[in-house]
Amino acid sequence: MSNKDRYHRQTLFQGIGEKGQRRLLTKHVLIIGCGALGSSVAEMLARAGIGKLTIIDRDYVEWSNLQRQHLFTESDVEQQIPKAIAASNKLREINSGIDIQPVVVDATADNLATYIQAADLVIDATDNFDTRFIMNDLVQKYNKTWIFGACVGSSGMAFTIIPNQTPCLDCLLKVTPMFGATCDAVGVIGPAVQMVVTHQVTEALKLLSGVESKIMSKLLIFDLWNNHYQTVDVSRAKRDDCASCGKKPTYPCLSYQNRTKTEALCGRDTVQIRGKQYPLAQLADKLRLLGKVQVNPFLVSVEIQEKRVVFFHDGRTFVHGTNSIEAAKKIYYQIVG
Structure with a gap:
């Protein structure tokens, strides 16, 4: 089957078209984390025809993952297959025409730098802020756009962070309260995961197909169970004195003494x-x-x-x-x- 047949419905969409699809096939996306967000993001991007996906994750598949983490099966649990490997195996069956690189490591300042420099776009699918702060410094340092996403319970948030244009994650934390609870403590429902994934992947398709003018400039926050949905203008949150994205950045989370x-x-x-x-x-x-x-x-x-x-x-x-x-x-x- 040709690419024209595979991506026909997507190229019919005026926002992407054949030109946009050709661009997607040349792009490289780095997904950091392959749990609930990362596995679903990876599947959507593979089906959309992103040319290369690099998936980094430190963990292996467990029973509690199967409720919300797409691509994984009971067999993966029984064999203790690393998530990046299990996801890549399934993705190659979904789309054999793209390059998929699984990486089973803990995401650190040392090993992430090379992967971030090589990618066109970075997608946050991690489950902890230590890694996110390292990502935040690295994408600013190497001028790479990344798409932040997080969810817990029935709530979630997402935001596209563009160096030199938008506030970075550290800036956002100064003005916006982030989730204090974790999925392991209060749980999470699949629809909340998919809402964040939908936003992240849509923003990725806009960026990679060359229609940056459509990027959502506001922070998305929602609570599906309590019927709450809002977007917040955070443009004024960007700080000139920010250590990550300010005029004189020091990238504090990349220093050895600040690493866990x-x-x-x-x-x-x-x-x-x-x-x-x-x-x-x-x-x-x-x-x-x-x-x-x-x-x-x-x-x-x-x-x-x-x-x-x-x-x-x-x-x-x-x-x-x-x-x-x-x-x-x-x-x-x-x-x-």
């Missing part, structure tokens, strides 16, 4: 430790002496001391079953020495 090395993952009863890389096959042999082991090409996990410990190929470790960093470190060092 060990962290309790919000609401997940899990601690992440960034440590030494170990060959997974050798590690699996060692772990079998300690408990039940599961291994795939991307990670190895073991049940020990009523905790589940998961080692990733990039040197990260999840210790499930505790929010105590000290307790997690103790278990970690008991295993690796």
